[in-house]
Structure formats: C-alpha cells, structure tokens
Amino acid sequence: MGENYTGTADDRRYSSEAVDxxxxxxxxxxxxxxxxxxxEVFDIQKRPWIQPGNSTADAVVETVSLCPSGALHTERNDGGAGETVPGENVIIVHEDSYYQFTGDIDLHGSNVAIEQEVRAALCRCGLSENKPFCDNSHKKDFVAPAAMVEMGGGKTAETGGKLLVTVHENGSIEVNGNFELRDAQGNTIHHGSNTWLCRCGQSSKKPFCDGTHKRVGFVAP
Ligand code: SF4
Ligand code: FES
Known part of the structure; x- marks a missing residue:
C-alpha cells in the first residue's frame, strides 16, 4: 500500500485504472x-460493492479518508494525491462506544501489527470479537461517558509526530507520542505524550486504565 498504510493480510482489493x-x-x-x-462507488446492492472507477480518484480518496474505522484505504495508480498522513494525532473517546484514532500511527501488539496507519477504531468496551478493533459490540450494553476523569493539564501541547500505539495482551492500550484526547463534541479531555487507555471497559477512571483489568481477569489475546 501507500505511505499512509502498510496493509494487512485480510484486506480485499478493488481496482480501477486511477485508484485502488x-x-x-x-x-x-x-x-x-x-x-x-x-x-456510485460504494453500493452494497451491487457486486462488487466497491467500484472505484465509477467516480474520480480524488472523490474516492476524499471519501475513504472519512472512514472512521480504517476499514478502507486507497492507493493511487495515476500519480495523483493519495490520503495524507495527518499532522496531528487525535483520539476521540466516543461516549458508550469506541476510540477513534487519527494520526501518524504505528499500531502494534496483541493481535495487531500495522506499521503505518492513519485511522483506526479500537475497542474500549472489552467485548469486541475482533480486538483490538471495534466491531460494534459496545452497542449491546456498554455505558461509559467520554471521560469519567478529568486529568487536567497535559505534559505537552504538541500533537504531531509518530504515535506508537501498543495493545497489551489482557491489558490496556499504551499510547506514546504527542496526542490529544477529545470527546465527540471536540472538547479536549487530555493532552499528553504517553498514557494507558482502558480497553477492558471496567476502569473507574475511564478512559484511562486503572489496573482493574487484572482484578477482573480481562482476557484479550
Ligand atoms: S466503517 Fe468505513 S467502510 Fe465501513 S461503512 Fe463506515 S465508512 Fe464504510
Ligand atoms: S484496560 Fe481497563 S482498567 Fe486497564
């Protein structure tokens, strides 16, 4: 894949002359x-459901860049501009829902190894069958405000640079690199350069890990 995404074995490719x-x-x-x-490009009534040649490559790239989960990516074949790597790292903590990462991300650890990513929806309820990614399992009955704990000021106001996201087996999501945590309304929850985010869904300091995963025997291979 291109500079913004190194791909996984599960990715399915849909090709056109100008863009895949x-x-x-x-x-x-x-x-x-x-x-x-x-x-005209993404239509679940059609087979294949993605037909990139049905619009301009620019429109395809623009639309794909808005996919919150990172399920979609593009690769230009015509020399045109692809999706750029964001200049800031932002983690949106969705209420009762998932973590939405955007930025210059290296996502690795338990059950994942993506050296370069720009978007990812990661589970924070602990129930996903596709951890560390969200699979909408939070819709069953996960209740969690964007932030139970106001962490106050941060260590840095910077938000750029590489963001190392390490998913710990049976534990939290460790984040290293400059980033901003926001709620879905755009309010800043926290600025920082390293933290541990809860992914067992049971921390009393959500969205931060407080060690509860050990007490409750959280299992997340
Ligand atoms: S997550 Fe991405 S691929 Fe899935 S429906 Fe949304 S925009 Fe489309
Ligand atoms: S991952 Fe939830 S408390 Fe540590």
Whole structure:
C-alpha cells in the first residue's frame, strides 16, 4: 500500500485504472460514511460493492479518508494525491462506544501489527470479537461517558509526530507520542505524550486504565 498504510493480510482489493481501494471487512463498523457520501462507488446492492472507477480518484480518496474505522484505504495508480498522513494525532473517546484514532500511527501488539496507519477504531468496551478493533459490540450494553476523569493539564501541547500505539495482551492500550484526547463534541479531555487507555471497559477512571483489568481477569489475546 501507500505511505499512509502498510496493509494487512485480510484486506480485499478493488481496482480501477486511477485508484485502488482496499477494504477490511472485520474492521468495518458500518458507519456508512462511504455509501452515503459516494454511493456510485460504494453500493452494497451491487457486486462488487466497491467500484472505484465509477467516480474520480480524488472523490474516492476524499471519501475513504472519512472512514472512521480504517476499514478502507486507497492507493493511487495515476500519480495523483493519495490520503495524507495527518499532522496531528487525535483520539476521540466516543461516549458508550469506541476510540477513534487519527494520526501518524504505528499500531502494534496483541493481535495487531500495522506499521503505518492513519485511522483506526479500537475497542474500549472489552467485548469486541475482533480486538483490538471495534466491531460494534459496545452497542449491546456498554455505558461509559467520554471521560469519567478529568486529568487536567497535559505534559505537552504538541500533537504531531509518530504515535506508537501498543495493545497489551489482557491489558490496556499504551499510547506514546504527542496526542490529544477529545470527546465527540471536540472538547479536549487530555493532552499528553504517553498514557494507558482502558480497553477492558471496567476502569473507574475511564478512559484511562486503572489496573482493574487484572482484578477482573480481562482476557484479550
Ligand atoms: S465508512 Fe468505513 S466503517 Fe463506515 S461503512 Fe464504510 S467502510 Fe465501513
Ligand atoms: S484496560 Fe481497563 S482498567 Fe486497564
């Protein structure tokens, strides 16, 4: 793949002369950004459901860049501009829902190894069958505000540079690198350069890990 994404074995490729689209079904959270924004290309009534040649490559790249889960990526064949790596790292903590990462991300650890990523929806309820990614299992009964704990000021106001996201087996998501945590309304929860985010869903200091995963025997291979 291109500079913004190094790909996984599960990705399925849909080609056209100007641009290829890859799709990872297991990472799709069915937010439907793609089908609602560019239905001539993304149409679940058609086979194949992705037909990148039905619009301009620029429109395909723009739409794919809005996919919150990282299930979709593009690769230009015509020399045009692909999706750029964001200059800031942002983690949106969705209420009762998932972590939405955007940035210059290296995502690795338990059950994942993606050296270069720009978007990812990661589980924070502990129930996903496709950990560390979200699979919408939070919709069953996960209740969690964006932030139970206000951490106060941060260590840094910087938000750029490489973001190392390490998924710990049976534990939290460790984040190293400059980043900003926000709620879905855009309010800043925390600025920092390293933290541990809860992914067992049971911390009393959400979105931060407080060690509860050990007490409750959280199992996440
Ligand atoms: S925008 Fe991404 S997450 Fe949403 S339905 Fe399309 S592929 Fe799935
Ligand atoms: S991952 Fe939830 S408390 Fe550590």
């Amino acid at each position: 689209v890859t799709y990872n079904l297991k990472r799709c959270i069915h937010a439907a950004e793609c089908v609602s924004r560019l239905n």
